[in-house]
Structures are given as structure tokens and as C-alpha cells.
Amino acid sequence: MKLTIHGAARQVTGSMHLLQVGQYKxxxxxxxxxxxxxxxQVNEDFGFDPEQIDVVVLTHAHIDHSGNLPTLVRMGFKxxxxxxxxxxxxxxxxxxDSVNIFLSKADKGRRNRKRHKHSSGSGPQPLYLQKHVMDTVERFVTIGFNRPFCxxxxxELTFIQAGHLLGAAAAVFKVMEDGVEKSIAFTGDIGRKNYPVLNDPExxxxxxxxxxxxxxxxxxxxxxKxxxxxLVETIDKVCIKEQGRLIIPAFSIGRTQSLVFALNKIFSTGLLPPVAIFVDSPMxxxxxxxxxxxxxxxNPEAQEFYxxxxxxxxxxxLTYVETLKDSRQVSNYYEPCIIISSAGMLEGxxxxxxxxxxxxNYYCTxxxxxxxxxGTLGYRLLRGDPIVHIKDRDLSVYATIQKTDVLSAHGDHEDLLNNIKQQDVNKIKGVFLVHGETVSMQALADALEPEGYKVIIPEKSVTYEL
Structure with missing residues (x-):
């Protein structure tokens, strides 16, 4: 059995791991x-031949785990x-949605080249189109949690609830190789306990x-807290006391639903006076x-509430904003309000x-x-950049920038350690750390190694014999 980390090696995004059992990939x-x-276009460089992949196992829907599937299909995966x-x-x-973003960026590139009279070169092309997405969707085979699948x-593959997103799973493989049974688990992204809407990780x-x-x-x-x-503390300050506007960038899938449920509990129980809330994201x-x-x-709490x-x-x-016309009207709504919109990193x-x-706007948070x-606009704002580039203009930042991790859907250092420490240190043969910055991986390694765990921080495209 061989393992090669082709993505999210010593960085957060681009998860892609190749498990080879004999000739089966x-x-x-x-x-x-x-x-x-x-x-x-660097996402086209897989480090392997897509035609040689026998099956893909997808842990969850987030784009840094699923977003290159249509490229894989376009380049020969069957x-x-x-x-x-x-x-x-x-x-x-x-x-x-990714296709729409690609096309929008390509169109913006064409307009910029035309404006600056750069006629040479076609500019960056979309990684894939909607037909490639449809080809990808046709390949989905769904499996329930805790149901072994040959x-x-x-x-044998079993999906275990990971709690990070609706449907998110850890993928556990049981492999028979040369008469010896081996097993390996890929955590995907690990969620948190007591998170709104989602079940705890199993x-x-x-x-x-x-x-x-x-x-x-x-x-x-x-x-x-x-x-x-x-949320009550922030809304009370921004929308009630200051009569201002609260903008919450949130991923359309997962984060927005958990946020809306939390707001529902706040306002339905009268913890705050009514405030207009706009969810401005068709997705x-x-x-x-x-x-x-x-x-x-x-989770049981959401089911009981229902x-x-x-x-x-x-x-x-609460208003779900559908059309672009309605979205523009939200911008002209001058009463205190909460606007929840995507994308969470502000990239489009x-x-x-x-x-x-x-x-x-000094009265905006x-x-x-x-x-x-x-590299994202969200990162630059959180870093404290005084001027940011938005929609072809450089704008000074007068709004208040805040951050909270109470709605982070990722388990923290302690959660990650506990997930690994459930394994018997005398029986587990190796812990590979991915999907994190190097300093984060090293912090986990430093906590695990003194207890006897063999930790590997793999380099991209290096193959390990298991």
C-alpha cells in the first residue's frame, strides 16, 4: 500500500491524496x-495521470476538497x-458556482486587456465549464454513514461522520494486501462539538x-462564550446602540445555515429587539x-427546534435575497441591518x-x-491593510473589521489531538498531517511525538510505503 500527498501538503487548500493498493489507485x-x-492553471498539474485513477472518494463538498473534480474528469478520469x-x-x-466565478474572471480579464489595449494573448481560461461539471455529477455514487462499502x-470503505459540514465524512479504508489486513483513515475536515445544526464528529x-x-x-x-x-454582544453594539450595519461574510454552504439558526434562536426568544436580516446569496x-x-x-437540537x-x-x-436587483436595494437600505453574504473569503x-x-462607512462593522x-481579500482586511482593491478601485478602510472563531467549523488543536489520541499509540503505525500551515502541523507533531506517536509531515508528491 502506497500513499502520496498531491495536495494540501504543508498548506491548507487543494486536498488531494493518492492511495495505491497494488495497481488499484x-x-x-x-x-x-x-x-x-x-x-x-496550476490545478491542471495533478502529478499523476487522471486516466489511471480507478475511483475517487470525496470527504465533503467544500471547494478546497471537491473543486478540481471536473478538471480531473475533463482530463480523462472515467x-x-x-x-x-x-x-x-x-x-x-x-x-x-465555480464555473460562474471562472467565467466572470475570464470576462474581467478580457475587459482589462481591451481597456489597456493589450491585444496579445487570450488570458487565463476557465479550468472547466458546466458540461464538465455535469459529467462529474453523473459519476457520483452515494453511500450512507457507517455502512461498509466494498x-x-x-x-472496503466506511464513511464516519466528521461534523464539519452536512454530509462531511472521514473515509476509513480496510485493505487486504498480500494476505495482510491494513487500515487507514482520512479525516477530511474535523468539526467541533456542540456546533449549530451539525452533529458532533464521531x-x-x-x-x-x-x-x-x-x-x-x-x-x-x-x-x-x-x-x-x-452574536448578541456584537449585534447589540453595532445595530442597536450605534444604529449601524453589520456585514458578515459567510460561506453559503454550512456557515450560513448555522449562523441563521443561531440568529433564529436569538430573535425568537427576544434576546434582542427585531433587526432586519438579509441573506444575500442565491447559493x-x-x-x-x-x-x-x-x-x-x-443535530438533535435543530431537529427539536423544528x-x-x-x-x-x-x-x-429574515429575508433571502434572490435577484441582483433586490441585492442592490439592500445596499440602499439605510436602517440598521445585518447582511450575510458570500463568499466567505471575499473572493467574488x-x-x-x-x-x-x-x-x-464608519458605522459599518x-x-x-x-x-x-x-492572498484573499479577506486575509488582507484581517491583516489590517488600510487600503484594499475592490471592483477596480483602491478604497480606504474606515469600517470596523472584527473576527470571531465561535462559528469556525474546524476543530481546534485540542479537538485534533483528541481525534488522533483515540488511537492506541502502541498499535497505530503513522500519523500524516495535511491541510494546514507548516507551523500548525509542527505544533501538532510537537504535542504527539512525546507520547510516542510517529508523525510525518509529508512533502508534496513524495510517496510513502505503508
Missing amino acids: ILIDCGLDYEKDHNL GQILCTPPTADLTELLLI INGDI PLPPVDYIVSEATYGGRMHTKG SVEET ATRATDIFRKHHSLV NKQGDEFEFDN GRIQDHLFYNIQ ILFIGYCAK
């Missing part, structure tokens, strides 16, 4: 590398893509090897319908319109509730 995740956003039912539905939504006579069974994400290695989430307490609206479709997989009070994603003063989407009109990769 399994690709676990196939994500876009955001950190090469200036040159998306096998099945195994995932949970919610992951199939959410991934289709995200991949179609990939072939020697390889413990992994005993395995020989773990490939673990390390996003929050060395970092702990804020303790002591609940999601609702944090978030469609994703919420998918959450409703798979409602049996939301049974007692109705739809946890609908309440008074309607959030850029809201930033354009509010970044110089922009509240980040998720991770922003290096």
Missing part, C-alpha cells in the same frame, strides 16, 4: 488550490466518485494509519433547501458589492466568522 478528495489563485448523499447535492451546487474484493475506529487535517494545530478556539452570546438559499432535504442528518417551533431557517425579519460573489459600498486563506 484511489484518489481521496480533489480540491482546488486557492493559494495559487493568481494562476489557476471512474466513480463515492460520497455521502448530502455531499453529492452540495458539491454539484458549489461546482456550478470498492473491490480487497478494499470517533474513528482503530486503524494503522491516519491522514489528519491540521488547520487549527497550535490554536485554540475562544472559550467561555457561546455562539449566541457572541445559500439553494443550499438551505438541501439542508431541509437531508434534515434527518442535522418540531417545536418550525423551520429553523425561517423567521420574522455579492459580498464584494456590499464591501464596495460600505468599506468606507465587517465580522469575519471563518478562515481566510493567504
Whole structure:
């Protein structure tokens, strides 16, 4: 059995891991590398021949895990893509949105070249088109949680709930090789306990090897304040006392639904006077319908709320904004309000319109509730850049920039350690750390190695014999 990390090696995005059993090749995740956003074409360099991959196993829908699947298909992959039912539905939504982003950037590039009279060169082309997304979606084969699935006579796959997103799973493989049984788990992204809407991560069974994400290695989430307490404090200050505007960049899938449920609990129980709330993301609206479709997989708290009070994603003063015309009207709404819009890292989407009109508003607060990769507009704002480039203009930042981790869907340092330490140190043969910055991986390694765990921080495209 051989393992090669082809993506998210010593960085956060672009998860892509190749597991080879004899001549059979399994690709676990196939994500876009955001950190090469200036040159998306590097995502075509897989480090292997897509035609030689027999099957893909997808842990969850987020683009840094799923977003390069249509490129894989376009370049010759012909096998099945195994995932949970919610992951199939959410991934289709995200991949179609990726095509729109690619086309928008290509169109913007053409306009810039025309404006500056650079006629030479065609500029960056979309990685894939909608037809490639449809070809990809046709390859999905869905598997429920905790239901062993025989990939072939020697390889069995089981999905374990990871709690990071609806449908997110750790992929556990049981392999028979040369008469010897081996096992390996890929954590995907690990969620948190007591997170709005989502179930807690389930413990992994005993395995020989773990490939673990390390996003929050060395970092702990804020303790002591609940999601609702944090939101009440911020909304009260910005919207009630200052009569201002609160803009929350949020990923349309997962983060927005958890945020809306938390706001529902706040306003339905009268913790704050009514404030207009706009969810300005058509994709978030469609994703919420998918959450409703798979409602049996939301956590007990959300199910109980639904049974007692109705739809946890609908309440008074909440408006889902559909059309671009309605979105522009939100920009002209001058009463105190909360605007939830995507994308979470501010790289495209309607959030850029809201930033354009509010970044110089002293009575506006922009509240980040998720991770922003290096190089993104969100990262630059959080870094404290006094001037940022939005929609072809350099704008001074007068709005208040804040960040909270109470809605981070990633487990922190302690969660990651606990997930690994469930394994018997005398039996597990190796822990591979991926999907994190080098300093985060090293922090986890420093905590695990003194206890006897063999930790590997793999380099990209280096093959390890297991």
C-alpha cells in the first residue's frame, strides 16, 4: 500500500491524496488550490495521470476538497466518485458556482486587456465549464454513514461522520494486501462539538494509519462564550446602540445555515429587539433547501427546534435575497441591518458589492466568522491593510473589521489531538498531517511525538510505503 500527498501538503487548500493498493489507485478528495489563485492553471498539474485513477472518494463538498473534480474528469478520469448523499447535492451546487466565478474572471480579464489595449494573448481560461461539471455529477455514487462499502474484493470503505459540514465524512479504508489486513483513515475536515445544526464528529475506529487535517494545530478556539452570546454582544453594539450595519461574510454552504439558526434562536426568544436580516446569496438559499432535504442528518437540537417551533431557517425579519436587483436595494437600505453574504473569503460573489459600498462607512462593522486563506481579500482586511482593491478601485478602510472563531467549523488543536489520541499509540503505525500551515502541523507533531506517536509531515508528491 502506497500513499502520496498531491495536495494540501504543508498548506491548507487543494486536498488531494493518492492511495495505491497494488495497481488499484484511489484518489481521496480533489480540491482546488486557492493559494495559487493568481494562476489557476496550476490545478491542471495533478502529478499523476487522471486516466489511471480507478475511483475517487470525496470527504465533503467544500471547494478546497471537491473543486478540481471536473478538471480531473475533463482530463480523462472515467471512474466513480463515492460520497455521502448530502455531499453529492452540495458539491454539484458549489461546482456550478465555480464555473460562474471562472467565467466572470475570464470576462474581467478580457475587459482589462481591451481597456489597456493589450491585444496579445487570450488570458487565463476557465479550468472547466458546466458540461464538465455535469459529467462529474453523473459519476457520483452515494453511500450512507457507517455502512461498509466494498470498492473491490480487497478494499472496503466506511464513511464516519466528521461534523464539519452536512454530509462531511472521514473515509476509513480496510485493505487486504498480500494476505495482510491494513487500515487507514482520512479525516477530511474535523468539526467541533456542540456546533449549530451539525452533529458532533464521531470517533474513528482503530486503524494503522491516519491522514489528519491540521488547520487549527497550535490554536485554540475562544472559550467561555457561546455562539449566541457572541452574536448578541456584537449585534447589540453595532445595530442597536450605534444604529449601524453589520456585514458578515459567510460561506453559503454550512456557515450560513448555522449562523441563521443561531440568529433564529436569538430573535425568537427576544434576546434582542427585531433587526432586519438579509441573506444575500442565491447559493445559500439553494443550499438551505438541501439542508431541509437531508434534515434527518442535522443535530438533535435543530431537529427539536423544528418540531417545536418550525423551520429553523425561517423567521420574522429574515429575508433571502434572490435577484441582483433586490441585492442592490439592500445596499440602499439605510436602517440598521445585518447582511450575510458570500463568499466567505471575499473572493467574488455579492459580498464584494456590499464591501464596495460600505468599506468606507464608519458605522459599518465587517465580522469575519471563518478562515481566510493567504492572498484573499479577506486575509488582507484581517491583516489590517488600510487600503484594499475592490471592483477596480483602491478604497480606504474606515469600517470596523472584527473576527470571531465561535462559528469556525474546524476543530481546534485540542479537538485534533483528541481525534488522533483515540488511537492506541502502541498499535497505530503513522500519523500524516495535511491541510494546514507548516507551523500548525509542527505544533501538532510537537504535542504527539512525546507520547510516542510517529508523525510525518509529508512533502508534496513524495510517496510513502505503508
